[in-house]
Amino acid sequence: MRGQPTILHLDMDAFYASVEQAAKPSLRGKPVIVGGLGPRGVVATASYEARRFGVHSAMPMAQARRLCPNAAALVPRFGVYRAISETVMGLLAELSPLIEPLSLDEAFVDLAAGGTAATAEDALATGERLRERIRVTTGLTGSVGLAGSKMLAKIASERAKPDGLVLIRPGTERELLVPLPVRTLPGVGPATAEALRRAGIHTIGETVRAGEAELLRLLGKAHGASVYAMANGVDERPVVADRDTKSVSVEDTFDADVTDRARIRFEVARLADRCVARLRAAGRSGRTVVLKVRRYDFTTLTRSETLRGPTDDPAVVREAAGRLLEGVDTTEGVRLLGVGVSGLADFTQEDLFAQSVQAVRGSHIGPAAQEVPVVAPEPSPEGRSEPSPARSWLPGVDVAHERYGPGWVQGSGLGRVTVRFERPDTPPGRVRTFAVDDPELARGDSLPLVAAQPCPSSGEAS
Known part of the structure; x- marks a missing residue:
């Protein structure tokens, strides 16, 4: 525990939904729900306007749409969220070398380690400057908590929401904690x-x-x-900059239970390829392959196989996942499949035996074991991959029209797609409808939320 409130907790306000409102002028001040749109989709984030109707994260999307039927329900754009998160984390890095990210929109910062706050007044000024820099740089708002421990800093940021700052001064912790529910404690x-x-x-x-x-x-x-x-308000946990990833995994939830064994083999192989792609992107390899199967009755089975050495070879991971699948009964239906790799390392030690088996068997786990071109879209919050936006025009995705310019999909159906043409820096735009195969309409690039402009340095007053 510290004698000064030099631990900062930042939590971006309704992050995914706020990004969508900032990017789409017609949605500002209106209820927005971001999440999976299929029958089994769940809410990732709801704007504060939607929360007034009782919508919250992890709620089934179908229930959220019943509670707030006028809300704009959009698929997540994780690439956009990650880019904005990197900008925000860069601002935090200017305050201290000790940053502990918890998610794309949340992090702890040790201000004392960065020399940016030695007293409560210093911490307060630093927190206010940070909030202003986030607003200027991204157009979004974040809530800041300041305290002498991680637990209290997080409690403070919750009390600050939305778009506020709360500082808990040392000596006031117990009085603050007494009435709070036990679930508040880490x-x-x-x-x-x-x-x-x-x-x-x-x-x-x-x-x-x-x-x-x-x-x-x-x-x-x-x-x-x-x-x-x-x-009792005692939390000695330090801010930890390196939170080492212990595993890498991907999973898909299906809109309808899958019973066809060939389809299940194909999906497992596809998941293995996606998992390895994520593994390689992180510069890691792994030794243990894990298969996850959630059956029709919600029972979940996990099976694992440890290889002779760490690998990042997709053929090896596909082969191992296929062997694990052979021992699982899927005849009555599967609602979720997942493939993961654990026992991570920074080097590879190829399992030549597994590779030779793969070469001999060839089609051991079906056609998907061969090189198959697979589109790997962003996963939805419950781990489900949505169809390619370029084919199905999911609500919220960016598009561009040769004549009308950039816009986003409001909805589609019956062979038509409705697009609103607007940019983050324009008034709400016009809506037009096209055939889904209109040759002038294509997937577009996301646009910056705010125009490039100078940002006050961390040493300037807000």
Whole structure:
């Protein structure tokens, strides 16, 4: 615990939805829901306008659309979100070398390590400058929490939402924590909360009053001691710059249960290729191949095979995933498939035996084991890959028309696609409808959310 509030937590406000509103002038101030649009899609993010209707992340998209039927429901554009995230993380890097990203839109920063804050007043000024720089650079807003520990900084940023800053001064922690629910504490998930609820413990204050001995009895020695310390406002976790990835995986959820064995083999091989592509992009290799199968009745099976050495060869991973699939009964239907690689390393040690088996068997796991051109679109929030936007014109994707310029898809059906032509720096644009195979309409590039302009340096006053 620190004597000064020099740990900063940044959480971008309704990030995906805010990006879409900034990119699409006609959606500003209106409810927007971003997520998977299929029958089993889930909400990734909802704008604050949609949240007023009860829409929230992880909710089934079908339920969200019932609650807020007038909302614009859009597919995620993860490439755009990643690019903006890199810009924001770059601004954080100017404050300190110690940054702990938690996701595309959230991170901890150790201001003391960067020498940008030694007192509460310094931290407050730094936080305000950061918020202004994010606004000028991206056109978006972020909420900032400042405190002497990671737990309290995150609580502060939650209290600051949306578009605010909250600083928790040392000495005020316990008073702040007393009325909050136990789920506020790091490490207290549904199972722990339920164990505490059965003992009559609902708030952090009640957790403290129960005493450490009681928590040790309820939760075990290590977990009970950790929860008791956190409840008392004690959090010694440092900001960790390098959060080493332990595995790489991809998965698809299908709109309808898949029973055809050849199709399942094809999907497993395709997932293996996508997983290896992500593995190579990270400059890693892996030794253990993992297959995940969620069956028609929601039971989930995982199978794994450890190779003789780490690899990033797609043929080896496909072969291993295919062998694992042979031991899984899929006759009654599969709703989700996933392929992952763990035991990561920075080098490869090819499993020549696996490669030779692949060469001999050839079609061991079906036609997909051969080189098949596969379009690998961005995964939706529940891990499902949407169809290629260039073929199905999914709502929200960027397009360009030879005569009308850049725009985005509002909807499609019955052989027609409706496009709104506007840019981030224009008023709401006009809507036009085309045939889905209009030769003048093509997939477009995303445009910058704000015009290039000078940004105040981190040393200037906001």
